[in-house]
Amino acid sequence: MTFRRLSLTSKRLRDILITKEARHIWKTAIAFVPYLAECPTDLNEPQYVCLLYSSECDMTDCTSRGTKLDWFHRVRFCSACHDVKMKNEWSLRFRRGFDIGIERSTAVMVLKYSNSYDVTRLATNYRLYRGNGMGKGDERHHYIEAVKNAGHEYDALSGEEAIMEYLLLLKEKRNYRVQTGTAMVKWKNKQLLLVRMISLQRRMPALKGIPSTSGSTNHSMH
Numbered sequence: 001m002t003f004r005r006l007s008l009t010s011k012r013l014r015d016i017l018i019t020k021e022a023r024h025i026w027k028t029a030i031a032f033v034p035y036l037a038e039c040p041t042d043l044n045e046p047q048y049v050c051l052l053y054s055s056e057c058d059m060t061d062c063t064s065r066g067t068k069l070d071w072f073h074r075v076r077f078c079s080a081c082h083d084v085k086m087k088n089e090w091s092l093r094f095r096r097g098f099d100i101g102i103e104r105s106t107a108v109m110v111l112k113y114s115n116s117y118d119v120t121r122l123a124t125n126y127r128l129y130r131g132n133g134m135g136k137g138d139e140r141h142h143y144i145e146a147v148k149n150a151g152h153e154y155d156a157l158s159g160e161e162a163i164m165e166y167l168l169l170l171k172e173k174r175n176y177r178v179q180t181g182t183a184m185v186k187w188k189n190k191q192l193l194l195v196r197m198i199s200l201q202r203r204m205p206a207l208k209g210i211p212s213t214s215g216s217t218n219h220s221m222h
Contacts, residue, residue, distance in 0.1 A: 071181035072116030102151030113170035119181035
């Protein structure tokens, strides 16, 4: 998006464009993008645009290209940072010596609500469609910080009713992230298809004005 590139031209301009007063500008820019869904409520507009168009790793001071994008957790990492910040479910539940600061019994309770499988499956199809193929890390992953935060909030609760309400809230949040994450992946698929169609059209020779083989043969026979 050109508007995002503009915000990166200078620090002063960026500071102006990320203020609340400039929010309507971002919303207008997003509204003009064909087929793009509205900004999810768990992101602000600059974060949404960055997730869709940026290629930078989310880790502070990391200059590597962010090739690992998780639409469900709304994060983008380079391969090295991804291995640190994201873990598969087996590691979080069963791997000995791996500690994220919460009890494993707590992790088991909250993990299913940070399960990004539905969106990850679509994103994997997106990578296959691009011709990149499947590779290590294509299986579902959990964002460690999200699991830790949910675990600490879960442990702070007392009473079965409060726990059930919290788990219901986590379920609702997961469903919303699946819905909006799926919409983002499908939009990216449409963009990729459009780019491929344009590329194919440019490669096709101009057929207008070129006589057909049969026409040339008939003319020579006369």
